[in-house]
Amino acid sequence: MEVGILKNCSGSAYIEQGKTKIIVAVHGPREAHPKHLALPDRALLRTRYHMAPFSTGERKSPAPTRREIELTKVIREALEPSLLLEEFPKTTIDVFIEVLQADAGTRSAGVTAASLALAEAGIPMRDLVAAIAVGKIGGQLVLDLNEEEDEHGQADMPVAMMPNLNRITLLQLNGRLTKEEIVTGLTLAQKGIGKLYELQRQALKSVVEKNIGE
Amino acid sequence: MHHKHRDLVVPGEQIAKGRFHAGENVIRLDDSYFSTVLGTVEVRERGEIAVRALKGPYMPVRGDRVIGRVVDVSLGSWTVDIRAPYEAGLPLSHFPRRINPVFEDIRNVMNVGDFVYCEIAEFDRFHSPVLDARREREYGLVTQGMLIAVEPKRVPRIIGKRGSMLQLLTKELDSKITVAQNGYVWVVSKNEASYKLAIEAIKKIEEEAHLQGLTTRMEEYFRKVTLKTQGANQVGGSAETGSSGVEKLE
Amino acid sequence: MDSVTLLRQKDIISVLSTGTRVDGRKLDQYRKANIRVGVYEKADGSAIVSLGNTVVVAGIKLETGEPFPDTPNEGVLAVNLELLPHASPSFEPGPPDENAIEMARIVDRGIRESKSIKSSELCIVPGKKVWIVYVDISAMDHDGNIVDAAGLAAMAALLSCKIPDVRVEGEEFLRLDTKKPIPLVEKPVPVTVAKIGDYLVVDPTLAEEEVSDVKVTVTTLESGVVSSIQKSGSGTLTEDDVRKIYDLALEKGRELRSLLSAGGE
Secondary structure: OEEOOOOOOOEEEEEEEOOEEEEEEEEEEEEOOOHHHOOOOOOEEEEEEEEOOOOOOOOOOOOOOHHHHHHHHHHHHHHHHHEOHHHOOOEEEEEEEEEEEOOOOHHHHHHHHHHHHHHHOOOOEOOOOEEEEEEEEOOEEEEOOOHHHHHHOOEEEEEEEEOOOOEEEEEOOEEOOOHHHHHHHHHHHHHHHHHHHHHHHHHHHHHHHHHHHO | OOOOOOOEEOOOOEEEEOOOEEOOOEEEEOOEEEEOOOEEEEEEHHHEEEEEEOOOOOOOOOOOEEEEEEEEEOOOEEEEEOOOOOOEEEEHHHOOOOOOOOOOOHHHHOOOOOEEEEEEEEEEOOEEEEEEOOOOOOOEEEOOOEEEEOOHHHHHHHHOHHHHHHHHHHHHHOEEEEEEOOOEEEEEEOOHHHHHHHHHHHHHHHHOOOOOOHHHHHHHHHHHHHHHHHHHHOOOOOOOOOOHHHHHHO | OOOEEEOOHHHHHHHHHOOEOOOOOEOOOOOOEEEEEOOOOOOOEEEEEEEOOEEEEEEEEEEEEOOOOOOOOOOEEEEEEEEOHHHOOOOOOOOOOHHHHHHHHHHHHHHHHOOOEOHHHHEEEOOOEEEEEEEEEEEEEOOOOHHHHHHHHHHHHHHOOEEEEEEEEOOEEEEEEEEEEOOEOOOOEEEEEEEEOOEEEEOOOHHHHHHOOEEEEEEEOOOOOEEEEEEEOOOOOOHHHHHHHHHHHHHHHHHHHHHHHHOOO
């Protein structure tokens, strides 16, 4: 995970998780244009999840698909609870997530990187958000499926959490799981998210260390 | 306290537990105190814990001197981008001289794309910032020199303790330097070489802002640069360009 | 943020008159260019190019499809460019605007008109099935001259791209495991020159683009033949300008082309 790699935005982050590679840029808080979109008492969070045409096995047309539109919403709702949006009423905070290479787990990695980019931009938040997908293959619960595993697996459950507050901000299920499996899965996810959080911390702290090195 | 003064913390990290006072960029949950940004812990007096953010948007404060770019002109005012989450307004009546819109085309006074040096007259979260360019003689349209954009949070470092860094820059660059709180350094110089040196010097300050002893290092930096240029264009001897006068102010 | 604004065109021109630019470069000097290929394994070819602080990514996807009716035995090249909102606070998400489209078409023409790709070798079943080479370019960070970075990225990606061999059996065709490089016979390289006052500067930064009256992108081949020219912006050019620009494009084109071969810096 790396932060501060792009220069023309408020904050940026890059993540590689297995073969999945995602770059995120944040612009804002900035004046809302058009003005009627602005909320009177808080900032408006806008996100865009988009896959580069060369990111998938078969070329993906650059136009937004229904899946991208759904993930845009789900990711925004994963990040929103963490941000102190009331600090910037009537502004927008724009988060742009571009998947450069997709090998499953893109919404989870996207959330993790987006939270990093927001933190690098100095946007105040209650906690960072990290996410991971719990999968079921061959009857067994596992973490962070890759594409091949996802295709042959029985379930895919992405989970995002604010690790210090222990709150879930994204939860979806594709496939079939029993109640026990869900509960066990969440515990598994928590462990994975804890590890990701440590990597996020390191990435943020190394912004400072990087300068010392020069 | 889980962390001490000057420790680096990330958002959501717990700083302390107990009876303290939540300051800037710190939130309290029950009796625990957490950071909301990436920054360094500041333990202030009377049990106040704050975090100084490494980076963040410029929030206008009344009295701040700022430089902004005009983005819109209307009958009664200019809309100015001051690199903040909010665009600011400069009313006609706050311009240094009287303008009568009936006789004068406002756009000839100041148009979209022009820069203006002024101060924040009013700002609260529910109204756009209002600018005023009347109070100081230097306020008004910015017409010459160069503007270098810097991270607003680095501005105090560029000014230095009691202005020491700014004094050093002014002397070494032999230029007029104005530092705006919203992250602009305005340099007016008589020779081109100063502009390039200014850009490099300011970049260096920005990159090393968090390290100790920066003023001394900058003095050393300028000494080396002057020696290099002197070596390049004369035979011998070396003029003392040290800034020992500035050191005393530390 | 790294932006420097000179307030009067007069000041910028006086800096240029000293023979160097605000960032210390000579007027005919490119920024440090960095090219990395093969960065995305799922793409059939890929490259990241940075030109100073400008960063552009290109990815190639090979698909099979029907040829155009007027060229039944030739493969198809499709170049697309997106100015990602990452690259600048003023880029809006959404379909490419006229700038992105213009840039994509400049890169496309440079490759297509020079007949760089031997499209006849991209034919699988004449009249029915050909290779379609999609070159998708994304600008990630904008500090001027996205076009040249895009052209380099597209070329570098194509050079690193491999096409699967195909066996045709009647109506069916099978992709084999062996691959061969895309048949490239030329390496067109775009060179952009901006005119500021009377000065011609190559590889303009964002700040330089903003004060320039006109930009010209000339794409040349090793032989000196020009495969594309585009004048952009509402200023004007003299004939002398055009001659000088051609010379710059040829010289700088050769320098940049050698970076492509080196596959690195």
